[in-house]
Every structure is written in C-alpha cells, then in structure tokens.
Amino acid sequence: MSVAPLHRLYNHYSELPFSMRILYTGALCILGMGYLFGMLYLVHVYSGRDGKPGLSYEDLVIAYAGSGKGSRLESALRGPMSSMLPAEEAGALVNWAQKGADRPTYETFIRPTIDKRCMSCHDGSNPHLANLGGYDNIKKVTEQDTGTDIYTLVRVSHIHLFGMTFIFFIVGIVFSHAYVRPLWFKYLVMGLPLVCEAVDISSWYLVKVYHPFAWVTMAAGGLMGLSFATMWFISMYQMWIGKTPSAVLKRGEDESVVIG
Numbered sequence: 001m002s003v004a005p006l007h008r009l010y011n012h013y014s015e016l017p018f019s020m021r022i023l024y025t026g027a028l029c030i031l032g033m034g035y036l037f038g039m040l041y042l043v044h045v046y047s048g049r050d051g052k053p054g055l056s057y058e059d060l061v062i063a064y065a066g067s068g069k070g071s072r073l074e075s076a077l078r079g080p081m082s083s084m085l086p087a088e089e090a091g092a093l094v095n096w097a098q099k100g101a102d103r104p105t106y107e108t109f110i111r112p113t114i115d116k117r118c119m120s121c122h123d124g125s126n127p128h129l130a131n132l133g134g135y136d137n138i139k140k141v142t143e144q145d146t147g148t149d150i151y152t153l154v155r156v157s158h159i160h161l162f163g164m165t166f167i168f169f170i171v172g173i174v175f176s177h178a179y180v181r182p183l184w185f186k187y188l189v190m191g192l193p194l195v196c197e198a199v200d201i202s203s204w205y206l207v208k209v210y211h212p213f214a215w216v217t218m219a220a221g222g223l224m225g226l227s228f229a230t231m232w233f234i235s236m237y238q239m240w241i242g243k244t245p246s247a248v249l250k251r252g253e254d255e256s257v258v259i260g
C-alpha cells in the first residue's frame with residue numbers, strides 16, 4: 001500500500017509541545033465563545049424585521065435593502081395611528097412626507113395638525129414613543145427606509161474582513177495539525193471560510209441591487225459557521241481524545257524523514 005509520505009513540515013498535535021496544545025485549546029475555546037455570542041447578536045439584530053419571529057430571508061432583505069414600504073410615518077399613519085386623525089389630514093401628512101418633508105410646508109400646514117392630533121402622546125415625555133415635537137424630530141420619521149446605509153456597511157465590512165480573517169487564520173493554523181483524509185477535504189474546510197467571507201460581505205451590497213442575494217448572504221454565513229465548527233471539533237478531538245494516527249506513528253521509522 002503506497003500512501004503519500006507526510007510533509008516534513010507537517011506535525012500532528014501529538015508531536016507538538018504540550019505548551020502549544022494549551023495555547024491552541026485556550027484560543028479555540030475563546031474563539032468558540034466569541035462565535036456563539038456573535039450568532040446571538042446577529043439573531044437579535046436581524047430577526048423579526050418582517051413582523052414574524054425568527055431570522056428569515058425577508059429580514060435580511062429589509063435590513064440591507066429596506067422594507068420598500070416608505071417611511072415610519074407612512075406605515076404608522078396607514079397602520080396603528082390611522083384612528084388618531086381624519087383620513088384627509090393623514091393623506092396630507094403622507095403626501096408631505098413623500099414629497100421630501102420640507103420645512104416651509106411643515107411650519108404652515110403640518111405643524112398645526114401634529115400639535116392637535118399627535119402631541120398629547122408624542123411630546124417626548126414618554127421615552128417609549130417617538131418624539132414628534134419640532135421639525136428635526138418629525139423629519140427623522142419621514143425618511144424612506146432604504147436599509148442599512150452604505151457608510152455603515154463600509155464600516156462593518158472592514159471590521160468583519162479584518163476580524164474574521166484573524167479568526168479563520170488562527171483556527172486554520174490550529175487545524176492544519178489535524179490528520180484528515182482525504183486531503184482535499186482538509187483544504188476545503190480551511191479555504192472555504194475565507195472565500196465565504198469575501199462573498200458574504202460583497203453580498204450585503206448586492207442585496208440592495210437584487211434582493212435574492214440575501215440567499216447568498218445566508219448560504220455564505222452558514223458555510224462559514226459549518227467550517228468553523230468542523231475545524232473546532234476535529235482539532236479538539238485529535239488534540240486530546242483521538243489516538244495518534246498510524247501514519248504519524250510510522251514516520252519515525254521512515255529514514256527519509258530523519259534527513260535535515
């Protein structure tokens with residue numbers, strides 16, 4: 001049986017100093033915790049945006065591309081706030097918001113309506129209700145929902161590109177000591193998350209242009225998590241529980257390895 005010999009720079013965990021295994025294990029535990037908290041945060045931030053519990057395709061589209069349903073003011077006036085004022089006054093408010101919510105019209109026509117119909121609740125005294133007093137406050141609720149803005153995406157992108165690369169570089173280095181066959185599977189698990197990182201982050205922007213890219217965001221994120229878990233468990237298992245693979249045990253008997 002001819003098996004390709006192990007690379008001379010390859011070391012199995014069992015050949016590493018104990019100190020390195022301690023460091024690797026500690027790093028994997030902390031990164032694993034970090035990953036769990038990251039996922040909790042992600043579910044908390046994105047789920048339920050479409051009005052249904054749980055994280056779904058629609059939630060991501062709304063987060064990145066906006067709901068496409070106009071401003072918060074519009075949806076409130078069509079929904080829960082519709083009983084607060086006569087329909088024609090509501091129509092005038094929506095009209096004004098859609099036309100860009102300018103200040104002169106606000107001062108002459110809009111402010112009286114707001115003061116009369118809305119300020120009894122929205123005067124800012126209740127911290128749970130949007131404060132609608134003054135032009136700047138109401139302007140905020142008239143902005144169209146176009147999803148996360150580009151500046152925020154750029155900021156989050158660069159943090160993720162740096163941060164995730166550190167994570168997958170460290171976990172990949174640890175995992176490189178694992179004995180995994182077939183080898184292509186090992187290469188795949190190590191390389192895939194870095195590809196997914198680039199694809200995932202690019203897809204955030206592409207969702208704005210074409211909504212179904214949200215599927216790409218989800219798939220890339222899922223594959224990243226799967227690769228992380230695979231590397232984590234195989235590394236931990238081989239480091240502390242599994243037996244030393246026979247190919248590694250045999251290399252000591254192989255003369256060619258001794259050279260250099």
Ligand code: HEC
Binds near residue numbers: 141
């Ligand atoms: C009787 C009290 C009351 C009055 C009067 C009232 N609101 Fe509200 N408003 C609420 C409450 C309570 C909520 C939160 C309801 C919810 O989240 O379903 C709310 C929510 C809103 C929201 C959604 C805020 C957000 O975070 O998306 C907007 C916009 C709004 N109101 C606008 C108005 C306007 C405009 C008027 C006047 C025409 C008005 N409201 C009159 C009680 C009131």
